[in-house]
Amino acid sequence: MSKTPNFTGWRAVILAEEDSNVERLRRQLSLLGLSSAMQWLPLGGGDLPDLVIVDADRGWDELLPWPAKRPARPVVALLGSEAPGRIAWAISCGAGAIVPKPVTSASVYPALVLAVSSHEQRKEEEARIAHLEERLRLRPVVFAAIERLKVQKSIDEEAAYALLRDNAMRQRMPIERLAALFLGGADVMREVG
Template sequence: MIDVGIPNFQGWQATIIHRSDENTQRLERQLQRLGVAARLIALDVSAVELRRQSTHIVFFDVDNGYDGMLPWTVGEAPVPLIALIGSEAPGRLAWLVAQNPDAFLQKPIQSSGVYAALTIATQAKAARTRVRDEMARLREKLAARPLVVRAVIELMAEGLDAETAHAALRRRAMTARRSIEHEAALMLAASSSSKARRA
């Protein structure tokens, strides 16, 4: 079980992309009770405003939303996104799903649900960020695998079999407290430099 603790949003800044109405008024009141300052911006200037202002979380209107309303590539928002949805029309739901929000609130906004949406959105965003970072790390590692193969081949040229050469490279990396990929790159660079001096 993941321990999320009791989230505290005191001092946060929220941006609400929605026309002013009873829903936004209720949402602003609930956010204020949680210590979150809210800023309402119009749908037609949202992308421009979001680029200029800092915010901790974004609430956005699905019913009147449009492509390009949010300035980020889908899934790349730097903050958690909470969708505000009233219509269950298939086109609106398809657009909602395409925005990849971290949580949603059903309209009309009620006095309950805002804290839960904030908590779910921040946890989902944190989890998504961890997965993205891990994928980037694995891609980097995968891209460096040819260096490991070349380093093992170079060690094999010194008379070691493949398994022993790989174990020797791993040992060197562990001793130096580096990844095997980093150690392979350093070994190949040193070897290349040494060969250049001999030539």
């Protein structure tokens, strides 16, 4: 995240029971421009809020609708316990930050910023990994295109790869896409020189 977010207009859901900590938290969220709702029921997977705050001292696995460590929204844990199991549970929920109990006004904003930053970084890493996995799955297509070029042009593997790579760069497309188009019969290979 390159800049600190402005939380004005954001919606938060606090998964906790009403107490003085939640009251202070809601007051601070309001001052930061967030609207908040509180519930002590599992969060539905439908219209998700912008931010989820969960009582990690009392939470349970089915409280959040996503798989472990893959939150659909930034998560902040409310935590008063030092119990390793409760900390591990908060991490497994995808919590990117902790607001310690008792809640103080100075602890809320930094936790929100950290949770949002952590969530955005996780999404970027997942997208990068998915992109690399897709390229890896398409490697056989590139190898097949190289083999076809070797036969058609009577060139060695290195020259075939260079021809494929140079055409991909010239046409500003991934080499995997150019290889698939070439194997599909499209006239995409031009002599580069």
